[in-house]
Amino acid sequence: MTTLVSQIINGLNQSAVLLIATLGLLIIFGLMNVINMAHGEMIMIGGFCSYIVTSVWKLPFIVAILFAFIVTALFGALTEVTIIKKLYSKPTETILATYALSIVLMEIARIIWPLSQNVAIPIPGSIKIHGVDIPYYNIFVVSAAIVLLVFTIMFFKFTRFGKEINAISENRQMTECLGIKTSRIDTLTFAYGAGLAGIAGCILAPTIGVSYNMGSVYLTDCFLTVVVGGVQSMLGMAASATIIGEGRTILAGFTNETWAKIITFLAIIVLLRFKPEGLFKKERR
Numbered sequence: 001m002t003t004l005v006s007q008i009i010n011g012l013n014q015s016a017v018l019l020i021a022t023l024g025l026l027i028i029f030g031l032m033n034v035i036n037m038a039h040g041e042m043i044m045i046g047g048f049c050s051y052i053v054t055s056v057w058k059l060p061f062i063v064a065i066l067f068a069f070i071v072t073a074l075f076g077a078l079t080e081v082t083i084i085k086k087l088y089s090k091p092t093e094t095i096l097a098t099y100a101l102s103i104v105l106m107e108i109a110r111i112i113w114p115l116s117q118n119v120a121i122p123i124p125g126s127i128k129i130h131g132v133d134i135p136y137y138n139i140f141v142v143s144a145a146i147v148l149l150v151f152t153i154m155f156f157k158f159t160r161f162g163k164e165i166n167a168i169s170e171n172r173q174m175t176e177c178l179g180i181k182t183s184r185i186d187t188l189t190f191a192y193g194a195g196l197a198g199i200a201g202c203i204l205a206p207t208i209g210v211s212y213n214m215g216s217v218y219l220t221d222c223f224l225t226v227v228v229g230g231v232q233s234m235l236g237m238a239a240s241a242t243i244i245g246e247g248r249t250i251l252a253g254f255t256n257e258t259w260a261k262i263i264t265f266l267a268i269i270v271l272l273r274f275k276p277e278g279l280f281k282k283e284r285r
Contacts, residue, residue: 011245012142012246015242015246017204021043024042028189028190029231030226035098038098038105039197043198046069046197047211049064068199070195072199077187080187080191122137124136168182228279230279233279240278248264251263
């Protein structure tokens with residue numbers, strides 16, 4: 001019983017990590033309909049920001065989170081203006097361009113940091129509950145995932161900027177006719193999604209280390225999480241991240257990591273066969 005409880009708790013942490021890593025992709029892919037193959041490398045940039053701030057500059061971890069968000073958001077805005085802006089409604093060209101960008105970023109990181117870099121756990125220690133050790137940092141990760149999810153939902157639902165983004169995702173041409181500058185909204189939205197990817201990399205860094213390929217490991221899982229939850233549903237994405245994270249962790253506890261991935265992916269294939277729109281489908285007017 002203790003083993004099962006431990007697996008469930010570990011699964012909750014994995015779900016939180018997956019949620020944080022996927023949130024930025026949901027905004028770029030779900031709301032903007034841009035297939036960003038460089039999402040993993042934006043996570044990587046956030047990871048290296050964490051390493052530079054905490055290990056090189058010796059500053060607090062909270063500074064690393066803010067720095068990672070700002071750097072990746074600025075990089076996202078630059079990417080949108082110089083590459084993505086000319087490729088809207090061209091999914092094939094967008095995939096090729098962002099995939100090429102991901103390779104360039106990965107190779108640059110490989111040249112600068114060929115070896116994995118370690119980032120110290122910012123909140124050491126653990127608490128024991130009914131014989132199960134729960135690291136304080138895992139509690140922080142779960143809390144951060146909840147805060148980011150709630151803030152993003154509130155931001156897109158109740159702010160003017162968020163309502164403009166939703167209007168553009170519903171009907172871009174009508175939104176432009178109403179005088180809303182869709183070009184500016186696109187840039188800021190892409191920047192926000194990239195910034196969230198940077199935060200994900202920063203939070204991931206103390207647990208998995210920082211390397212040039214750290215983000216690519218999560219790219220497939222992020223896309224699966226978005227598609228399973230519903231391409232434009234944040235709550236669906238949260239549910240999907242929980243199901244995938246918990247399911248894979250519990251299965252790995254009783255089998256191994258390889259079989260856990262195989263079973264999880266087969267279950268996702270079956271689900272999408274009968275519900276191709278995902279668990280939550282956004283109603284359109």
